[in-house]
Amino acid sequence: MSGNVVISTKQVNMFYSGKQAIKDVTVNVYENLVTAIIGPSGCGKSTLLRSFNRMNDFVEGFSVHGDILYRGQNINAQDVTELRKRVGMVFQRPNPFPKTIYENITWGPKIHGRKDNLDEVVEDSLKRAALWDEVKDRLHSFAFSLSGGQQQRLCIARTVAMKPDVILMDEPCSALDPKSTTRIEDLINDLKKEYTIVIVTHNMQQAARVSDHTAFFYEGEMVEFGETDSIFTNPKKKQTEDYITGRFG
Amino acid sequence: MFSSRSIDKIVSSTLFLCGLLSILTTIGIIFALSKESITFFSKVPVWEFLLGTSWAPLLEPKSFGVLPLVLGTMMVVFISSIIAIPTGVATAIYLSEYASNRVKNIIRPSLEILAGIPTIVYGYVALTLITPALKILFPEIEIFNALSASFVVGVMILPMISSLCYDALRAVPRDLREGAYALGGNSFDVVAKIMVPAAASRILAAFILAISRAIGETMAVTLAAGANPQLTFSPLKSIQTMTSYIVQVSLGDTPVGGIEYLTCFAVGSLLFVMTLLMNSLSQVVLVRFQKIK
Ligand SMILES: Nc1ncnc2c1ncn2[C@@H]1O[C@H](COP(=O)(O)OP(=O)(O)O)[C@@H](O)[C@H]1O
């Protein structure tokens, strides 16, 4: 495993009101690759992912012990809004704002006072999210008029409009039909040329299809981490093998 | 003993009776109000009541122009809303996005205490504390005046506005709020540009409820604003509101069935119609809002 490390954790532990959710996890996320986090429900995938852009700051009673670094710098030492500009997030359920398609995309650039041409930002972001052709004639209609899969691509476009470095995705296809899922998976393959992606999924085929690296979690611990091919064809731990062959979880 | 089906039936018919009771009560109120009002309007023309600028049903010569009472009510509603709406919304925003849990645990119970104080106490506070304090600023202020009454009515409706607006903000889906923060928004961006617009219809409903409460508020204004129906725009003067007129007549020894007694019902009907109109207006606004969203 080589390349530039974008996000890394060093023996981090995370707790919800004293209850441990992440145990002693050390992991690296590499530049321009897709890292998948897999494991059974409740094993701490979302907890770890949401700590990368400090979304857990909103959870009362949550605490992290140990360092999480973004580009070598402790994320707690950075301005949190700057961090979130660089490390964007796509959620499990599509969550467009109750505004127009156009406004959904320009919201982020606007609040950060960016001076670039907003029409261009909208077009460029929608093209990158493979949504442009479907919505170019109705940019000013309401975002909720889109289908679920389109809404999720709009949320990706909204994140891309921030010109991020990393995109975090928490089960981005779990609320979508198979056809929309395929579109998003294709999109992830395109996006990784320019962005570093971390994706949480409970769908192992998806992890195998889209990711370069896979981290397998079980009960808050990282059981195994490695190249996706070797995790799926030649797992080193019994637990990993049991999980990917469908014996539990 | 009872099958779950028959229990279901008992519960649903009990609930139906409760619903029926509230409908019957409303019909009863409308009936009582209109019966006496019709008698009143057979003696005093409607236009004289609605457009007359002098209200003196208890004095000779009698006059029945309700405008001074309407204006007095509106003045109290207007000033108290100007005080309470911005403060209430700001409090809700602060509680929702900025306050730590410890601060929340102080502010929210305090607001509940404010809401629980009997309104007569507010009237007393207005009379004995606020008016003297205002006299330092405005030496010409009268002992009974609209300003101090409006001030305490504002404080009275503040908890309602802040807690309803807080609930409205909390009801915004968590996904939406987190989505906005995930784009690097600060608390102000998120609350002002995403959450308040998303909660707008419920926030508006909170304002309307609070204004209705201010229109209907009785004891504090009776005590603090006086009983001097006059057509004035000065909040430093003594006025009378529609509700405090009703109190005045109800507490006096007005003979049942006389014209003085009937005025109460005419004023009550007008109050009823005003609230009804406002609620209908709010419905229209809400529906429109939802369409835009
Ligand atoms: N907001 C929260 N408060 C308390 N416990 C939580 C919270 N979120 C998650 N947990 C707990 O932390 C553990 C890991 O949850 P999560 O990271 O959501 O798992 P996953 O995404 O892998 O399904 C679970 O036991 C869950 O119950």
Ligand SMILES: [Mg+2]
């Ligand atoms: Mg999860």
